[in-house]
Amino acid sequence: MDQGELQLDRMFHALSDHKRRYMLLELTKEELVVSELAKPFNMSKQAVSKHLKVLELAGLVKKHRNGRVQKCQFNSENFKIVHSVIDKYKKYWEGQFDALESYIDKIKVEEKIDDK
Amino acid sequence: MDQGELQLDRMFHALSDHKRRYMLLELTKEELVVSELAKPFNMSKQAVSKHLKVLELAGLVKKHRNGRVQKCQFNSENFKIVHSVIDKYKKYWEGQFDALESYIDKIKVEEKIDDK
DNA sequence: TTAATAGTCATCTATTTAGTTGACTATTTT
DNA sequence: AAAATAGTCAACTAAATAGATGACTATTAA
Numbered sequence A, B: 001m002d003q004g005e006l007q008l009d010r011m012f013h014a015l016s017d018h019k020r021r022y023m024l025l026e027l028t029k030e031e032l033v034v035s036e037l038a039k040p041f042n043m044s045k046q047a048v049s050k051h052l053k054v055l056e057l058a059g060l061v062k063k064h065r066n067g068r069v070q071k072c073q074f075n076s077e078n079f080k081i082v083h084s085v086i087d088k089y090k091k092y093w094e095g096q097f098d099a100l101e102s103y104i105d106k107i108k109v110e111e112k113i114d115d116k
Numbered sequence C: 001t002t003a004a005t006a007g008t009c010a011t012c013t014a015t016t017t018a019g020t021t022g023a024c025t026a027t028t029t030t
Numbered sequence D: 001a002a003a004a005t006a007g008t009c010a011a012c013t014a015a016a017t018a019g020a021t022g023a024c025t026a027t028t029a030a
Helices: A003-015 A018-029 A034-038 A045-057 A076-115 B003-015 B018-029 B034-038 B045-057 B076-115
Strands: A061-066 A069-074 B061-066 B069-074
Touching: A003 A018, A003 A045, A003 A076, A003 B003, A003 B018, A018 A034, A018 A045, A018 A069, A018 B003, A018 B076, A034 A045, A034 A069, A045 A061, A076 B018, A076 B076, B003 B018, B003 B045, B003 B076, B018 B034, B018 B045, B018 B069, B034 B045, B034 B069, B045 B061
Parallel strands: none
Antiparallel strands: A061 A069, B061 B069
């Protein structure tokens, strides 16, 4: 299978868990240490560590060790890929909207014609 | 668990498979029948039917029966939710960019100072 | 009416996933 | 040196997933 698609699969999979989305959103605000990310969750540290690994393998989070702790950082470069994929679909409803607009225009024109 | 988050979990899960992303992208171009969607894949029709069910339960696809066939339609209303979620994270790198810009500005100012 | 077509449902298998627990490494503190 | 802290690794369980196959329903064509 295509490597890029596989990576995208991993990215969307990583985002398919609300706990991971929450963690990631926290990381957009500030860099955090694993234990800080774990706090809001009633979960073992091992489980949190696993979730972070999923985010890391998906390329959405980078970790760098600093002494005893691991700072986690949101990886925007890769997240931009996700954004661009989602944006592709956006064209649809923008197109729909255009279609609706031209439909409304058409109706207006017809109304004017009717007015005559 | 929160109902909205659960639905988002389903949406991102639905998007975490490249075959489903491909199907969905095809549906942004035109409404298609199940068997038409199945064509590009070396897969049983039952498997394709399952993938469509995943997309449907996620709310990303609507189906309406028309005689013997099922027309599938991209559900933009719900996809907009996905887009808005992804957009939340966008603020991060836009913020980063702003920070970088102001850093560059700062550097430039310092260079000017140095020039004196 | 019979045959063909479009699609789903139910069941099964192999794989992946989320979570737990216990053992381990590495670093920091006392 | 000993104890505490931060985190990972390995093994296990329960649940979910992707896919195949066979049986089924409903619609259309011959």
